[in-house]
Amino acid sequence: MSEVDGSERINEKIHEYRGSSSDSDDEKPLFHNSRKKWLFGRKESVHALLGGGKSADIILWRNMQLSGSIFAGVTVIWLLFVWMGYHLLTFICHFLILLLAISFLWINGASFVNRSPPKFPEVFLPEDLFLSIAQSVRYEINEALATFYYVACGKDLKKFLMVIAGLWVLSVIGSLFSFLTLIYI
Structure with a gap:
């Protein structure tokens, strides 16, 4: 087999793989895998796992x-609280x-420049909202207390030891950082 024949065959395969074969336009490439393989055997993407939409973005x-702005704002707030x-x-x-002070000056200063003062909307919070949150x-x-009671009863020794170890590790980490630093991280 000559070099020209080999390169022609490779070009043919590449041409077929791209789906532009003149024999059949309906044929799918040989190497096409219709099912994606996700890391750690997940069934869906990380974006879908995070709920999709703007928050996942x-x-x-x-x-x-937007992500950079939020990160910068949180960093400034963290610096205010921790460093200062x-x-x-x-x-x-x-x-x-x-x-x-800004509202007071704005409302009282509006009369000096012959403008109408700004109208602030009245805010009423519905009782149903707070009842559902409560x-x-x-x-x-109640769920946390029930889980705590189940672990404290000692019916599952492995879970009991895991909770004790987890709380101990959390206490060691908590002693190294302030609460705000942990939330920031």
């Missing part, structure tokens, strides 16, 4: 600008003071 950095010794209650109070939290706390 942000977590997977598909929207780089700022506390959450102090931060909330200073934010509300700033918001009230019920959800109550259910989760």
Whole structure:
């Protein structure tokens, strides 16, 4: 077999693989595998596992600008709290003071420049919302207490030892970092 025949056969195979064969346009390439193989034997993509949509796009950095903005904002907040010794209650109070001062100056300054003052919408929170949140939290706390009781009864020694080891590792990690740093990480 000559070099020309070998290269022609390779070109033919490449041409067939791309699906542009003149013999049959309906034929699929020989190497086509219709089923994707996911890492660790998953049935769906990570994007689908994270719920899809905008939140999954942000977590997977598909929207780089929004993900970067959120990351930068969280980093600034973390720096305020940890490095500068700022506390959450102090931060909330200073934010509300700033918001009230800006609103006060805006409303009172509008009359000096012959503009109408801004209209702020009235906010009413429905009682049903808070009742459903309270019920959800109550259910989760009851489930956690039931699991704790099951483990504490000692019916499953392996689970008991795993929970003890997990809590011990968590306490060691917690002693190395502040709570805000752990949340940030």
